[in-house]
Amino acid sequence: MIMKGQKRKHPPEEVDVSDRSSPMWESQRQFVFSVSLNKYHHSQGLPEPSLRRSVLIANTLRQVSLEAFAAPSVDMEASPPPCSSSSGLLESVFTAKHHPAETFSNSHSALDEDEDWGSISTDSDFSLSAVISSILTALDSTIDGSSQAAPRTPLRSLENLPAPTDGGVGWVKQGFRGYGGGWEQQEEGRARESSTELMRCSYLSELTVEDLFQDIDSSLLEMDMGVLGLLGSGGGCPTGDDLLRYLPPFSSSPSHPFSLSLNQNLKCLPSLSSFGPLSSSSSSPTCLSSPPFSSQNHGLDLEHLMEILVES
Amino acid sequence: MGEDTDATPTLNHRGFLPDHNYVTEADIISTVEFNHTGELLATGDKGGRVVIFQREPESKTEPFSQGEYNVYSTFQSHEPEFDYLKSLEIEEKINKIRWLPQQNAAHFLLSTNDKTIKLWKVSERDKRPEGYNLKDEEGRIKDLSTVTSLQVPVLMPMDLMVEVSPRRVFANAHTYHVNSISVNSDYQTYMSADDLRINLWHLDITDRSFNIVDIKPANMEDLTEVITAAEFHPHHCNLFVYSSSKGTLRLCDMREAALCDKHSKLFEEPEDPSARSFFSEIISSVSDVKFSHSGRYLLTRDYLTAKVWDLNMESKPLETYQVHDYLRSKLCSLYENDCIFDKFECAWNGSDSVIMTGAYNNFFRMFDRNTKRDVTLEASRESSKPRAVLKPRRVCAAGGKRRKDDISVDSLDFTKKILHTAWHPNENIIAIAATNNLYIFQDKLNSEMH
Numbered sequence: 198m199i200m201k202g203q204k205r206k207h208p209p210e211e212v213d214v215s216d217r218s219s220p221m222w223e224s225q226r227q228f229v230f231s232v233s234l235n236k237y238h239h240s241q242g243l244p245e246p247s248l249r250r251s252v253l254i255a256n257t258l259r260q261v262s263l264e265a266f267a268a269p270s271v272d273m274e275a276s277p278p279p280c281s282s283s284s285g286l287l288e289s290v291f292t293a294k295h296h297p298a299e300t301f302s303n304s305h306s307a308l309d310e311d312e313d314w315g316s317i318s319t320d321s322d323f324s325l326s327a328v329i330s331s332i333l334t335a336l337d338s339t340i341d342g343s344s345q346a347a348p349r350t351p352l353r354s355l356e357n358l359p360a361p362t363d364g365g366v367g368w369v370k371q372g373f374r375g376y377g378g379g380w381e382q383q384e385e386g387r388a389r390e391s392s393t394e395l396m397r398c399s400y401l402s403e404l405t406v407e408d409l410f411q412d413i414d415s416s417l418l419e420m421d422m423g424v425l426g427l428l429g430s431g432g433g434c435p436t437g438d439d440l441l442r443y444l445p446p447f448s449s450s451p452s453h454p455f456s457l458s459l460n461q462n463l464k465c466l467p468s469l470s471s472f473g474p475l476s477s478s479s480s481s482p483t484c485l486s487s488p489p490f491s492s493q494n495h496g497l498d499l500e501h502l503m504e505i506l507v508e509s
Numbered sequence: 510m511g512e513d514t515d516a517t518p519t520l521n522h523r524g525f526l527p528d529h530n531y532v533t534e535a536d537i538i539s540t541v542e543f544n545h546t547g548e549l550l551a552t553g554d555k556g557g558r559v560v561i562f563q564r565e566p567e568s569k570t571e572p573f574s575q576g577e578y579n580v581y582s583t584f585q586s587h588e589p590e591f592d593y594l595k596s597l598e599i600e601e602k603i604n605k606i607r608w609l610p611q612q613n614a615a616h617f618l619l620s621t622n623d624k625t626i627k628l629w630k631v632s633e634r635d636k637r638p639e640g641y642n643l644k645d646e647e648g649r650i651k652d653l654s655t656v657t658s659l660q661v662p663v664l665m666p667m668d669l670m671v672e673v674s675p676r677r678v679f680a681n682a683h684t685y686h687v688n689s690i691s692v693n694s695d696y697q698t699y700m701s702a703d704d705l706r707i708n709l710w711h712l713d714i715t716d717r718s719f720n721i722v723d724i725k726p727a728n729m730e731d732l733t734e735v736i737t738a739a740e741f742h743p744h745h746c747n748l749f750v751y752s753s754s755k756g757t758l759r760l761c762d763m764r765e766a767a768l769c770d771k772h773s774k775l776f777e778e779p780e781d782p783s784a785r786s787f788f789s790e791i792i793s794s795v796s797d798v799k800f801s802h803s804g805r806y807l808l809t810r811d812y813l814t815a816k817v818w819d820l821n822m823e824s825k826p827l828e829t830y831q832v833h834d835y836l837r838s839k840l841c842s843l844y845e846n847d848c849i850f851d852k853f854e855c856a857w858n859g860s861d862s863v864i865m866t867g868a869y870n871n872f873f874r875m876f877d878r879n880t881k882r883d884v885t886l887e888a889s890r891e892s893s894k895p896r897a898v899l900k901p902r903r904v905c906a907a908g909g910k911r912r913k914d915d916i917s918v919d920s921l922d923f924t925k926k927i928l929h930t931a932w933h934p935n936e937n938i939i940a941i942a943a944t945n946n947l948y949i950f951q952d953k954l955n956s957e958m959h
Contacts, residue, residue: 225787225841226787228841229841229844236847247686248686248704249704249754249794249850252733252754253754253790253794253850256733256790256791257787257788257790257791261787
């Protein structure tokens with residue numbers, strides 16, 4: 198049944214998947230989700246990523262995330278909601294996608310010139326779910342301190358990163374390290390497990406965020422602070438929307454290390470970093486109040502973000 | 510039908526030592542195609558080579574050697590290339606071969622890898638001129654003083670030599686990987702399809718092509734669907750069909766508009782909500798589409814089924830054949846080991862009464878559309894001695910009642926997949942590519958189509 202020589206994991210089989218209330222459904226959903234993420238990361242490393250395969254994996258990821266959210270009764274159980282954080286994250290991202298923010302037309306035009314890069318890197322860019330995962334990958338790799346040489350990314354999009362990026366990155370590191378130590382021992386909550394899964398998966402990434410940040414020209418960062426300042430001014434959902442605007446296409450071409458996509462992903466890092474450790478609402482306050490984060494001055498409204506997550 | 514198929518000797522694709530179990534990756538066959546008469550059979554492999562087999566004419570004296578296919582010519586069609594702009598290597602693997610209808614003594618075929626299509630001329634030379642005045646037999650210049658009379662050179666027979674030369678190279682027109690090529694019935698144009706675009710070429714013009722379908726979204730974030738296969742209608746030179754990864758087929762008419770993004774007909778089967786799973790979309794992705802010889806029907810292959818569509822009915826397929834439904838409960842594992850992304854091809858027989866497609870464990874399936882009977886056969890050395898009759902195989906569910914010789918689902922070998930199959934245009938002869946081996950089976954008892 199499995200390829201010869203491969204160690205057998207235990208995929209949930211024989212599931213009547215149309216039956217959502219079946220307990221197997223959820224475990225299969227999680228399994229598919231983690232496998233899809235793995236596959237996505239893996240395809241980044243392949244010399245010849247197949248566009249069809251990437252699109253199908255991305256669509257599956259998207260569907261799996263949406264279905265998790267579409268069954269709130271399952272997700273909102275008192276006993277730790279399965280994947281609620283990760284799925285909630287993805288879900289807010291996806292719903293936001295459908296509400297394009299007009300205010301960001303200017304900033305979006307900045308993306309247009311990057312489109313040239315996108316069209317050059319052939320098998321380029323698609324799927325928010327993969328974008329999210331690449332973001333999370335980048336996040337994780339800062340903690341991981343992956344020694345693999347990260348392919349350099351084109352610099353253009355890095356210009357759009359908000360100023361106190363280093364602080365943000367630092368905070369990310371700090372926040373995750375706290376988690377990192379506890380990974381092996383944590384037994385609580387499938388919520389934790391699922392976000393752990395996500396982070397574990399992203400160990401596969403070769404990218405280190407430090408490499409990408411090295412070339413930031415901070416003078417160019419100022420101009421986008423104002424833009425990002427709008428992020429927090431909207432209501433709960435719109436914040437997600439605006440975030441979404443920045444979530445770029447990603448490149449599935451590995452030698453173009455995420456090319457424009459991940460660069461643009463990094464724009465979002467400071468805000469996403471607030472999502473990252475929030476695997477369950479109970480643990481959030483500590484992370485948010487940590488000093489490095491509060492020193493960030495790009496106008497993010499943390500309260501709004503918290504509200505979004507709690508609602509989801 | 511298939512039950513009485515004889516096995517002709519297995520033809521090795523390469524000098525393959527029988528004791529070796531490993532497979533040289535370059536020898537993996539990636540496409541198989543008969544020409545329009547069935548006299549020639551071309552195979553392409555991962556190493557960029559094309560091998561052409563020719564059918565021996567039937568001889569009365571040796572009844573058993575009639576109609577066998579022997580190697581006719583071998584040539585290197587594509588070489589690995591490097592795209593410097595994207596720092597990507599371009600595989601030399603031959604994705605598709607299509608023959609042109611024969612119009613003179615030479616044969617022409619199109620072969621393509623991921624990026625470049627080439628037109629090859631295959632011609633025979635079996636005579637050479639002898640009796641030159643100025644040169645001797647070895648080609649050395651004669652001493653003029655020895656030439657006393659003039660002679661007219663005559664053509665003398667020589668050992669058959671097959672020459673293959675590239676006549677056209679159609680390059681730089683595809684950003685994405687070419688998955689299909691199809692020659693138009695006008696014999697002047699052909700199309701090439703990649704993941705997002707379809708281009709129309711004239712066979713004589715290599716420096717430009719015409720884009721007729723483009724499904725690339727303005728924002729690649731919105732990309733959710735790719736083109737998986739495309740083919741021209743066998744008789745109507747203005748019609749073509751292309752399939753997508755979402756399980757849809759689009760019939761387009763080139764007379765309607767220059768850019769055929771808008772389809773004339775959309776063939777899509779509504780999803781059965783009770784059969785919905787996380788993998789519904791992946792298994793609905795059409796891996797191959799073929800017009801019937803009559804032009805009236807379409808045959809499509811998705812991961813678990815083969816479907817016959819009537820061009821006049823867009824709402825659902827005419828017939829659905831379960832190729833290996835026992836895999837439906839194993840989709841999770843198949844997704845994990847990537848088998849769910851395998852692209853199986855399908856084929857019609859000459860009279861459009863039987864369809865054939867491959868499966869795992871070196872099994873292939875044939876379905877008779879009229880009698881509704883089907884058979885599973887295996888293409889392997891052990892099970893097919895030369896001239897032995899192929900024995901039908903059966904796959905039983907794990908743990909179910911098992912007859913002798915049945916294979917359980919769990920013991921299927923998923924590395925042995927039959928992705929490429931071809932059926933002779935007129936006779937009951939099929940070519941099956943099993944990894945690096947080519948099997949040719951003939952139905953001796955029922956040679957004529959019925």
